[in-house]
Amino acid sequence: MSNKALLLYSTREGQTKKILQYIDKELHDYQCDYVDLHTMPIEIDFSGYDKVLVGASIRYGHLNKKLYRFIERYKAELKDNNAAFFCVNLTARKEQQGKDTPEGSAYIQTFLKKSPWQPALIGVFAGALRYPKYRWFDKMMIRLIMTMTGGETDTSKEVEYTNWKKVSLFVENWQKQ
Structure with missing residues (x-):
């Protein structure tokens, strides 16, 4: 197994990390390393990874400020590695209203306005109470x-x-x- 994936996350109660662990199991040909954006090391070396994924949860309508600080610091690396992003929130449970899509998620629309990084692939997943x-x-x-x-x-x-x-x-x- 020579493929490596970097899975970065910001979570409150752990559902975002649970989703990443599920993704890890789905990535049969990858060894996955996890980095918690709330306790991350001073430097992250992206060069050893074939795939990069960032997952973050919404609390009271907002993504954590540490996510935005991370993006500001590593925007070039995220772009160079064609990193993907997903957001976890309770509003996404309303799939019939399209709240589980990047276009239908007010949180993703706000993220795209605030973030210097514009990921090509974005997921929106319902969280847990x-x-x-x-x-x-x-x-x-x-x-x-x-x-x-x-x-x-x-x-x-x-x-x-x-x-x-x-x-x-x-x-x-x-x-x-």
Whole structure:
């Protein structure tokens, strides 16, 4: 196995990393290295990788500032390596409304306006509700958002909305890239 993939991520409760682990299993011919953008090393050497993927989650309508700092620092390397990007958010559970597409995701449209890096391949995946793991304030705020958007409001539940078939299709497209 000589192919290597660099999987970078920004996550809150771990669903983005879980999606990357699923992608890792789908990449049979690749050895994957993970880098958490919240605790990343000072320098990243992209030269040893055949594929680069960045995944990030939305919290309260925003991607983490560390993601944007990372992109600013490594925009040339991301472009040179034809890196792909995916965003994880709860709004993407509304597939019938197109909220799981780059064109239909307000978060991706904002990302593309703010980011100096414009990835050719972008995925949008529904995340997971982990009510029992949230702090009280987050639990109440997310419950309010779910009430307003017609989602799960029972704070004793955990609900995974990720469409794994959609993730697999993204991986197929990424491997062709």
